[in-house]
Amino acid sequence: MENMIALTIDGVSVEVPAGTTVLEAARKAGIHIPTLCYLKDINEIGACRMCVVDTGARSLQASCVLPATNGMVVKTNTPAIRKYRKTLLELVLSDHDKKCLTCVRSQNCELQRLCRELGVKDGDAFKGVTNDYEVDDVSPAIVRDNNKCILCRRCVAVCSKVQKVGVIGPVMRGFKTAIESPWGLKLNNMACINCGQCITACPTGALREKDDTAKVWEALADPTKHVVVQPAPAVRAALGEEFGIPMGTSVTGKMATALKRLGFDKVFDTDFGADLTIMEEANELVERLTEGGTLPMITSCSPGWIKFCETYYPDFIPNLSTCKSPHEMVGAMVKSYYADKAEIDPHNIVTVSVMPCTAKKFEAARPELGHNGMADVDIVITTRELARMIKEAGINFNALPDSDFDSLMGESTGAAVIFGATGGVMEAALRTAYETITGETLAKVDFEAVRGTQGIKEATINIAGKDVTVAVCSSTSKAAELLDSVKNGEKNYTFIEVMACPGGCVNGGGQPIVDADTRATVDVRAVRAQALYGEDAEKPLRKSHENGEIKAIYADYLGKPGGHRSHELLHTHYTRREKYTD
Amino acid sequence: MSEMESKYAELRQMIEAHKDWPGALMPVLQGAQEIFGCVPEDVQKIIAEGLGVTLSEVYGVATFYSQFSLQPKGKYVISVCLGTACYVKGSQSVLDKLSEVLEIPVGTTTKDGKFTLQATRCLGACGLAPVMTINEDVYGRMTPDQVPEIIAKYQNKEA
Missing domain, CATH: 3.40.950.10 (Fe-only Hydrogenase (Larger Subunit); Chain L, domain 3)
Structure with missing residues (x-):
């Protein structure tokens, strides 16, 4: 018999096996907690703090890495939490290329969806200095655009843990932190296997396939071909x-x-x-x-x-x-x-x-x-x-x-x-x-x-x-x-x-x-x-x-x-x- | 065995000794920094292969901590404090002047390998703000005007 834990989330009682995180317990209780850096079984590191909840502790806790405990009373949706999440998003947007209309991930972007759902009204709430990255499009398969990267590390986790390739990772520190290949090398100069699992893990348009549709349109329009x-x-x-x-x-x-x-x-x-x-x-x-x-x-x-x-x-x-x-x-x-x-x-x-x-x-x-x-x-x-x-x-x-x-x-x-x-x-x-x-x-x-x-x-x-x-x-x-x-x-x-x-x-x-x-x-x-x-x-x-x-x-x-x-x-x-x- | 060869041998020995430790990367990088004075690309590759971690991981750690240097440092390492007190007292203009006189951007080394220019956090000598150090020598109450003369002194120093 598994050791079960009983807790209350937003007034809903739920029982989960020991070792379950609060995020998973909430899911079981039918309560949705927004996440951004979280990717089940692949990236569970509590880095973005979008999934914070109130457990009565001194500060808000990231639910994706917080083990549920017996008798825990969790709130996932208070004015303070909503403000916290909104501010986080505004800070992410302060150094994000916001050309969403022409982004390949428009309408399929987790950042865009969170901003809409959590009511972010001003994308320039924290206007200031921004990083300006060169787009790495040398690879025949994968394009990396760090101007759209939110540093969630989902791609890094997939590349190193699931694929054991590890050709990208966080470099530098603080505002200069970027997900890159070492020594400023292009993806194409690394032993990238072009699998594209990083693309499907990316919540935004920072990773995408090299688009070859123009070549196809051109061939289709050529009567000699x-x-x-x-x-x-x-x-x-x-x-x-x-x-x-x-x-x-x-x-x-x-x-x-x-x-x-x-x-x-x-x-x-x-x-x-x-x-x-x-x-x-x-x-x-x-x-x-x-x-x-x-x-x-x-x-x-x-x-x-x-x-x-x-x-x-x-x-x-x-x-x-x-x-x-x-x-x-x-x-x-x-x-x-x-x-x-x-x-x-x-x-x-x-x-x-x-x-x-x-x-x-x-x-x-x-x-x-x-x-x-x-x-x-x-x-x-x-x-x-x-x-x-x-x-x-x-x-x-x-x-x-x-x-x-x-x-x-x-x-x-x-x-x-x-x-x-x-x-x-x-x-x-x-x-x-x-x-x-x-x-x-x-x-x-x-x-x-x-x-x-x-x-x-x-x-x-x-x-x-x-x-x-x-x-x-x-x-x-x-x-x-x-x-x-x-x-x-x-x-x-x-x-x-x-x-x-x-x-x-x-x-x-x-x-x-x-x-x-x-x-x-x-x-x-x-x-x-x-x-x-x-x-x-x-x-x-x-x-x-x-x-x-x-x-x-x-x-x-x-x-x-x-x-x-x-x-x-x-x-x-x-x-x-x-x-x-x- | 040449000096360089013995350095690499020392590196490999150290990797071998730490290989099976959890979190071996930090001590090995620190050791490498001590042996070579910096952790350049080929050293990082040897560490990655030796410890069975990716070069991305090694490079990520090496660039995260400012104690690690990717390029060899100059004979004289000039550190200008950009801590709050020094900054308020105008250390940025001292740093800019150094960059101008040495003709290098902050964080790099002159071509002749003589000077490395870097900005640092608080050096703990706020009473002397703005402060600059050149190796073990401390210079307090710096002004941009003093920069050329001080640099000239080290320029002319014999090896």
């Missing part, structure tokens, strides 16, 4: 949120229609690329198993993870699957197979990927990911950027009818859809590898053991009388933990799936931003993943090798998985990277 688009699996699980559709709703059909209305010449699907990836990756796994290649083999779909591995765990580079990520595969096939079929000069094709991911922007620019002097993927935009384009085009997303992807590379199986959730690639690979190795039909395609949002999952699957041990992890801190256990011989796996973002792509750094209040009560990763597993369950085909267009592409063009053409177009290599560059 044939513009081909593909959205990733996870995009359909979250795009609707940008239009007020409840979280966890899959909007695949509307998304396909929206892309057509935006004027893309072809709307293919990264899900097709996911099926193609499984064909190549399952084959690679079988080859490594039978011919004695490097094991455990580790997945290579997540570009944040790839850069993490290249920088922090380069000894594992031989373990990485040589498969390009799904959208890169589609890009490569568009500029070869599709260009041949449609009789279009591939130099006139512009390939656009819509990704839940900011690291894909960095990935697309890798020189090794191209062919004949052409990049496989020309432009990457995030889910958020696509939403902005749809809004800018005046498309009423919610009223759109459903439509299908274009054929040739538009068909996909349930195995592909689940790529967007942690464990999905593993499950998809197992479905195909099992049938390839045994030659039998898999009775039950659901591998429940690799599903769910835990950081590290393990499973042992019996394939043709042989036990295959696999592991799945998400977030790079968990990847580090897992790799350390492999390195020191504690663990022994055949196949590992790693996704850089916690929960996988559904929770990627390019996805719609969910505010801290919602994140405190909803497991975004699980709810969005449910949309994908639901779609998988309803698909008539659920194994990549059953995809008709996949069969056709091998019959017409590629030959066989792991064949000569596949190696030329669908596989890549990796590079050791330094932690700091000048």
Whole structure:
């Protein structure tokens, strides 16, 4: 029996287990305490003091770090507290770039919302000296604008604790305090993995993706260009949120229609690329198993993870699957197979990927990911950027009818859809590898053991009388933990799936931003993943090798998985990277 | 072993000794400051790698505490008190004059490595306000006019 504590908050009695904070107890009592620097499980440091409450103590206390005690009487909403919070906000605003109308986070900014809700009337109440920072926009993926930074440290906590990367942190002191990379280095000179988790943690517009929508508009308006688009699996699980559709709703059909209305010449699907990836990756796994290649083999779909591995765990580079990520595969096939079929000069094709991911922007620019002097993927935009384009085009997303992807590379199986959730690639690979190795039909395609949002999952699957041990992890801190256990011989796996973002792509750094209040009560990763597993369950085909267009592409063009053409177009290599560059 | 090599060896030894301590960063940074006279970039990188913390963390701590210096300090460290009493008595104009004469901004060191100019909090000699120190020498009731002569004295001092 847990040790329970009884307290009263604003006259409401509530019982909570010992160790619960007053903020959490209030939430349980249905009382909302405003927060700003707080991000559940990630940043609970009582720094901003927005969540102060009156416990009868000498001074107001930050409820996010205040343990509830038996008999405590808490007030969360007194004239003194309201004045305190308002003054805090006015002080934050005194050194904040207040160009809210044109800010990318307008209407989705926690600072803006608090000012409105707590009745701040004068943004210049404490007018005085302000800091003037240069915007760091050198990275291909992430823009840092300290003029909008409120020093909450949510990004720092995500970067160092969740991702174990730690390329930004507080520097200097007092008024000069800033969140920066050491020695004034740009993010791009640090071993930033471009995951963008800092962006989704940021309450304001201080961190944002590098906006590439202008390039897409330009390509769409150019009559000499044939513009081909593909959205990733996870995009359909979250795009609707940008239009007020409840979280966890899959909007695949509307998304396909929206892309057509935006004027893309072809709307293919990264899900097709996911099926193609499984064909190549399952084959690679079988080859490594039978011919004695490097094991455990580790997945290579997540570009944040790839850069993490290249920088922090380069000894594992031989373990990485040589498969390009799904959208890169589609890009490569568009500029070869599709260009041949449609009789279009591939130099006139512009390939656009819509990704839940900011690291894909960095990935697309890798020189090794191209062919004949052409990049496989020309432009990457995030889910958020696509939403902005749809809004800018005046498309009423919610009223759109459903439509299908274009054929040739538009068909996909349930195995592909689940790529967007942690464990999905593993499950998809197992479905195909099992049938390839045994030659039998898999009775039950659901591998429940690799599903769910835990950081590290393990499973042992019996394939043709042989036990295959696999592991799945998400977030790079968990990847580090897992790799350390492999390195020191504690663990022994055949196949590992790693996704850089916690929960996988559904929770990627390019996805719609969910505010801290919602994140405190909803497991975004699980709810969005449910949309994908639901779609998988309803698909008539659920194994990549059953995809008709996949069969056709091998019959017409590629030959066989792991064949000569596949190696030329669908596989890549990796590079050791330094932690700091000048 | 050259002088520099032995300094690095000393640093590594110290990191090794503190490695498993919680909160090892502060004592190691203090030790490094003592060994090198400052904690420059390469020293911070060695500390980060050695203690298994990020460079961000090391740099954050080093820039938070004014006792740590990122660049080597000059032979003569000039500190001008900007505490309340000295400030009211006009120490800012003394500081400005020093900056002008030395041709460097506050918080930096002259190219020849001779002078470091810094502003400090109260030195506890308010009766002498405005106060300035050059290494261990204390100068009280300073006026901007006195600055060139005092600087010249140290300029001409033999090593």
